Amino acid sequence: xxxxxxxxxxxxxxxGPETVRYGGNTSCVEIRGPEGELLILDAGTGIRRLGAxxxxxxxxxxxxxxxxHMDHIQxxxxxxxxxxxxxxxxxxxxxxxxxxxxxxxxxxxxPPLFPVRLRELPSLVAIHDILGGExxxxxxxxxxxxxxxxxxxxxxxxxxxxxxxxxxPDHEPALGHxxxxxxxxxxxxxxxxxxxxxxxxxTQFTAAEYPDHAGWGHSSIDHAVDFAEAARARRLVTxxxxxxxxxxxxxxxxxxxxxxxxxxxxxxxxxxxxxxx
Amino acid sequence: MAEPIEIILLRQWAxxxxxxxxxxxxxxxxxxxxxxxxxxxxxxxxxxxxxAVEDLASLFSTRSEDGQxxxxxxxxxxxxxxxxxxxxxxxxxxxxxxxxxxxxxxAFPVTGLAGRMLGAxxxxxxxx
Numbered sequence: 001x002x003x004x005x006x007x008x009x010x011x012x013x014x015x016g017p018e019t020v021r022y023g024g025n026t027s028c029v030e031i032r033g034p035e036g037e038l039l040i041l042d043a044g045t046g047i048r049r050l051g052a053x054x055x056x057x058x059x060x061x062x063x064x065x066x067x068x069h070m071d072h073i074q075x076x077x078x079x080x081x082x083x084x085x086x087x088x089x090x091x092x093x094x095x096x097x098x099x100x101x102x103x104x105x106x107x108x109x110x111p112p113l114f115p116v117r118l119r120e121l122p123s124l125v126a127i128h129d130i131l132g133g134e135x136x137x138x139x140x141x142x143x144x145x146x147x148x149x150x151x152x153x154x155x156x157x158x159x160x161x162x163x164x165x166x167x168x169p170d171h172e173p174a175l176g177h178x179x180x181x182x183x184x185x186x187x188x189x190x191x192x193x194x195x196x197x198x199x200x201x202x203t204q205f206t207a208a209e210y211p212d213h214a215g216w217g218h219s220s221i222d223h224a225v226d227f228a229e230a231a232r233a234r235r236l237v238t239x240x241x242x243x244x245x246x247x248x249x250x251x252x253x254x255x256x257x258x259x260x261x262x263x264x265x266x267x268x269x270x271x272x273x274x275x276x277x
Numbered sequence: 278m279a280e281p282i283e284i285i286l287l288r289q290w291a292x293x294x295x296x297x298x299x300x301x302x303x304x305x306x307x308x309x310x311x312x313x314x315x316x317x318x319x320x321x322x323x324x325x326x327x328x329a330v331e332d333l334a335s336l337f338s339t340r341s342e343d344g345q346x347x348x349x350x351x352x353x354x355x356x357x358x359x360x361x362x363x364x365x366x367x368x369x370x371x372x373x374x375x376x377x378x379x380x381x382x383x384a385f386p387v388t389g390l391a392g393r394m395l396g397a398x399x400x401x402x403x404x405x
Binding site: 129131132145176178185187 | 286289
């Protein structure tokens with residue numbers, strides 16, 4: 001599998017000279033399967049450039065939404081293939097307790113927030129409510145589980161039978177923990193990340209910032225490293241960078257994460273980075 | 278295998294409460310009780326750990342308020358689990374320490390998104 005980061009920023013797009021290396025676009029990750037399957041993880045502003053990069057013979061994509069906070073869906077209307085009648089797109093994501101995913105998505109893809117309605121798109125759009133369990137997409141398997149973040153939010157595990165990728169961009173496994181470390185049975189998201197080859201995980205806050213943001217649904221770099229090691233992940237990619245953090249601050253967080261890690265390899269999540277899994 | 282996120286968050290919530298709380302999983306096992314409940318049961322959770330459903334009946338003796346033997350299925354937590362509805366009653370319970378206590382119990386089912394039945398929560402109040 002090939003993994004490309006098109007947007008690594010959390011909460012709000014943050015373009016500018018201070019974010020050039022890590023990037024300013026919000027969450028979007030491309031996964032290419034061995035048979036050319038195209039999976040897109042979240043539709044933050046990074047999805048615009050992903051859409052522009054697709055070849056004319058790319059005619060199907062599976063868009064896996066973790067949740068419907070704006071930084072994860074804002075780019076969707078600017079994904080050019082949506083306007084191609086020969087393009088099939090499957091959108092997967094969590095329903096709420098009262099609304100199906102289609103109804104929840106339609107709230108954004110409609111005036112006054114967006115000029116085009118979902119039903120007016122020329123591409124073929126199929127919408128699938130994620131309720132847990134495993135789904136096969138070509139030669140890949142996709143599994144979703146609810147994780148700790150405000151509102152219905154899932155993380156994903158993608159596998160090709162040999163290797164696996166876990167994507168948990170908005171996640172606060174430390175919320176409410178009263179003891180040090182993450183006991184697997186009582187840790188949100190641990191099954192998704194267990195023994196995975198690449199974990200793309202929330203590292204929004206510094207350790208010093210976290211106490212003032214507990215309950216916001218995000219992790220400190222320390223929590224992300226501890227979570228990755230509790231799950232025995234092989235590589236951890238830092239992700240969902242805070243919009244107030246410039247490249248230098250994120251470099252410092254990376255240094256701290258690497259110093260803390262004993263088993264997991266901690267890698268910087270720069271927009272444009274490609275990982276082979 | 279991790280517990281579902283709803284049960285994990287319930288445990289974290291319960292661990293901050295002064296009110297005794299039990300958390301059962303969908304199979305009826307007692308997967309967590311908080312510090313306040315430890316005082317009622319007479320044993321710390323760290324000592325007992327999770328208690329499988331088949332062991333529960335032998336560990337706790339329960340009777341109705343007027344002293345009649347109570348079937349496990351009549352307990353509020355069982356009703357919450359089996360009938361998927363809230364339940365409340367007053368019972369006499371003898372825990373690990375052998376002491377009988379009169380308890381009011383309120384239990385409710387834990388239903389996750391899409392109607393997933395995940396377990397039940399019981400809250401206790403010692404009245405005598």
